[in-house]
Amino acid sequence: MAEFFAMGGYAFYVWGSFGVTVLALVVEVLLLRRRRRTLLRRASRMSRKVSMGVGA
Amino acid sequence: MAVNWFKYSSPPAFYPLAGRLIPWFAAAAAVLALIGIYVGLVVAPTDYQQGDSYRIIFIHVPAAWMSMFIYLVMAVYAGIGLIFNTRLSGYMARALAPTGAMFTFIALWTGALWGRPTWGAWWVWDARLTSELILLFLYLGYISLYAAIDDPRRAARASGLLALIGAVNVPIIYFSVKWWNTLHQGASISLTKAPTMAATMLTGMMIMAVAAWCYTIAVALMRVRCEILEREVHSEWAAEQLAREAR
Amino acid sequence: MNGGTMLGAMRSVLARDLMLAGRRPVDVVTALFFFVIVVSLFPLGIGPEGQILHAIAPGVVWVAALLASMLSLTRLFEADFVDGTLEQMILAPQPLSLIVLGKVSAHWLVTGAPLVLMSPLLGLQFGLSGEALMILALALLLGTPALSFIGALGAALTVGLRGGGALLALLILPLCVPVLIFGAGAVDAAATGMETGAHLSLLGAFLVMALCFGPWVTAAALRIALD
């Protein structure tokens, strides 16, 4: 197992590549989910305001 | 069939369809990526010349392919948007750009990490790497132009035109850079040609490339859904959709 | 609408822009001075060693020419946009691409041509040989109009936007790479005594392409910008 992670002495380069790639993909997905959540939160605020306005 | 396509080219019809497709592509991307990584890191044998450092190609090559394909697809969407004046294709082009830029960055990053043990330098003015760098600039230009224009319709059309011009220029730039590189006798070993391609390596790379496609489609669909809702917030269907989902 | 009046519109735009440049000569001189100063700064930054200067001369002159033409192109359509003339140009009963051609020609005559004329003098500072100086001027003669057309496209895409200048550079500089490579390559080849024909013909091909498609695409970009 340790040998696998050592990558024949190239561990830094190989894991550096794979790690940064995974990081970039995860960050992209997280950013997108946050964008969507913000959008929905703003919408729910808006619809609450509208229904309150109707109630009053 | 044709009727169906036109139906889905309108944002209100496309939005739920995209929502249904996302989980499938995301799941396919995850499964394929796991298989690809297993093939690339475990099954594929160590290269006798480069040792294990060559395993970077399982990321690098698919990322480089994606960076170019995405630009091309983006330009096609932009062209459709300009010619037929459809909103959705503009949104799609916009939704692909950040992912394309990210894959370009990954290709550059892994190229540098591969170059250090192989060429002894983090950066070499190799034709492919240099073209990739210029491609990154093209992506950044597209994204900046889109962001700089306030009116969404002008933004989509102007940056779409830029994407088309860029796509026409990419081959010219690539051949210029390649020619320049051979003239100045740059690095001659290239990342893709380096190891003698064993069948397992090729399989691993292909699986990773398909995984990258699925990932790109899933992410682009997620982004286009946000884009549609943000742009069309004032239309009735989008407001209803938002209200339904916000609950 | 016969050919005479079509070219007439182009000619009148060309004549008007030249007249305007004549009334405000500062704008013309600025680009030229910028070019001269940038080129002259390199020896100061690198040191007066003849061999190095000789080797970097083609690249330095070309990059400086590229930056100088970007600098002046930023405002190519801006003034016409602000005072409403651009609207009238789009509504003119002549093809907008011809009007664009007129504007770009005027711009090149005013800012590009002086660079070409000045370049042999700057090449002398770097110790280029007689033949290399000639090729330098010739390559710039073919390359700078192509740069003007590419830059005009960027100016049309960014007309009326805040921070247009930096954005223009970001959009356009990657597209200028081929011209830069073959322009500087021609001079480099001349300086090392190699064949320059291939470089110059490719530069010529870029110019023809820019001439054919540039005005047309720029016209489309202007229509989008004013929508």
Add this chain to the structure above:
Amino acid sequence: MLRGEALAAMRGDRKLFTDLDFDLHAGELLYIAGPNGSGKTTLLRMICGLVIPSAGQVLWKDENIHTLGEEFRADLLYCGHLGALKDDLSGLENLRFSCRLGGTPVSEDEAVMALSRMGLAGREDLPAKVLSQGQKRRVGLARLLLMRARLWVLDEPFTALDVGAIELLRETMRTHLAGGGLLVLTTHQQVEIEAAAVKRIEMGP
């Protein structure tokens, strides 16, 4: 002759107007009225072909103006709220350039005559930057006297003009309409113009 069919426009994400129709024949006048921000200028620019409608189309002689292209633009004269004048050029140079751009080259004498009819006699050679706001407008409007366009589209033509100039402009418009021309304009002033028919579009807020 000039027809708008189910026109719609967006500004940003907001709808400015939808389902707007009009029909204008030779000798007729179309007023576009409405408060600021109601989309009057957008509609004018749409009639000229500068703005592409998000739905519907504008027709000239029963053909889409974008298909007609130059043929339509040869019949069109548009004066926007921007004067299209160069500060560094004289009134005369400005006028002659804009006429040539519009496809009607005029001689120096004709241009001088038009400028003096507009009350700018003796000021033809002053650079536009020293002219007053009203004088600049007059230089812009002098085009109306020289160009033979069928369709005039004018955005607030009476702004910054004095009584005499307004009278002159009214007279010019009357002649244009009587000769079978079409006129589309927006204005805040109440100016009566005789025409074969006067139509109005009220833009909503």
